[in-house]
Amino acid sequence: MDYNERVQYLKSYRDKLDQLTYVDGQIMGIKAISYGPALGTRQSIEQLYAKKEAIFNEMEKIEHTIDTLKNIQERLVLKYAYIHLMQYDEIAKKMGFSERNVYRYRRNAINNLEI
Numbered sequence: 001m002d003y004n005e006r007v008q009y010l011k012s013y014r015d016k017l018d019q020l021t022y023v024d025g026q027i028m029g030i031k032a033i034s035y036g037p038a039l040g041t042r043q044s045i046e047q048l049y050a051k052k053e054a055i056f057n058e059m060e061k062i063e064h065t066i067d068t069l070k071n072i073q074e075r076l077v078l079k080y081a082y083i084h085l086m087q088y089d090e091i092a093k094k095m096g097f098s099e100r101n102v103y104r105y106r107r108n109a110i111n112n113l114e115i
Contacts, residue, residue, distance in 0.1 A: 006110050010082040013062045016055050023052045065115055074109030077102055 001009070027048050063083060069075040076095065080086040088106075092099045 077105040
């Protein structure tokens with residue numbers, strides 16, 4: 001996997017977070033409406049829960065991939081950027097680094113990821 005593919009892999013966390021929010025909304029919508037058992041909504045809810053679990057598992061894989069980084073600063077920069085969705089200036093302030101150092105840690109971390 002090259003650098004850009006690794007970046008896309010990390011960025012997919014946000015997409016999965018959006019998908020999870022969407023599925024949660026669908027589940028809440030179905031639960032809010034009282035259907036009889038003949039309409040087959042039980043299966044729909046079960047399918048949505050299965051989809052939610054699959055998305056959650058994919059998100060956990062991304063988090064685990066980040067957690068395998070040996071350098072704590074690299075790990076934190078990726079977590080803040082891709083899991084907590086923080087901007088680079090916020091990360092720099094939180095970690096006490098310059099933005100340039102944040103970008104450097106990010107680049108090194110992405111290069112060191114084993115996917």
